[in-house]
Amino acid sequence: MRVKQAWWQINWQTDMTELEMMRWILGILITAGALAITVMYFFRNDGEPIESAVGTEDSRIKLQQALMSSSSDDRNVIPSAILESEAYEAIQRNICNCAIIKESSQIWDELEKTIVKCSPKFKSNLYVLGGGDLKASDLHMALLIKCGVSPANIAVLVGRSKSTVTFRRKDMGKKFFDRDMDANAVDELIRLL
Secondary structure (H helix, E strand, O other), rough: OOOOHHHHOOOOOHHHHHHHHHHHHHHHHHHHHHHHHHHHHHHOOOOEEEEHHHOHHHHHHHHHHHOOOHHHHHOOOOOOOOOHHHHHHHHHHHHOOOOOOOOOOOOHHHHHHHHHHHHOOHHHHHHHHHOOOHHHHHHHHHHHHOOOHEEEEHHHHHHOOHHHHHHHHHHHHHHHOOOOOOOHHHHHHHOOO
8 A cells, every 4th residue: 555645755866866856946046046136126225115216206296396496505516425436536537538438337337336325315316206217328327417527528428429418418307307407407406316
C-alpha cells in the first residue's frame, strides 16, 4: 500500500534533477528580487510612494501657488553644496571645453544626487508639476537651471542653440505652471524646488 505524500514531502531527488531544482530556486530568488526592487522604487522618496508624490491635481495647484508666491530673494540662491560639488565642477569643465554632456553620461546621475541632497523633494516636485510626466531632457534642463547655469551654457552642454534652450524653458513653464511665462521666470521658479 502506497501512502500519498504531501507536496512538501516529495523526494526532490527522484522527482526533479539537481539542475531543475537549481533553476526553480533561482526563479524564486529572481522573482523575490524583482518584487523587492519594485517596492523600493515606489517607496524611494522618504517612505512616500511615488504615486502620492505625483498626487492629485489639487497638490499640483498648491505647489504651483506656493512657488509663485515665494519671495524673489529666494529665487536666485544656489546652495553652496551644489556649487562645491564634483558634479558642478564636471559641468564647468564641459562648459570650458565646449563639450556636450551625453544623455547617458554619469554626470547627470551625479548632478541629480547632489541636488537631491540639497533639495530632497526636487525631482518629486518636478513630477507633481509635470502631472506625472517628466522627460529626461526636462529633468536635465531643470538640473542645470537649479545649478544656476546660464542659458548660453545650457545650450553648450545639451548641444542645442540658445534659442532652442529658451523655447524649451518657456515650454517647461507651460507644462509645469499652465501658462505662458518668461524663460527667466521659469528658471527662478525651478530654482525654488
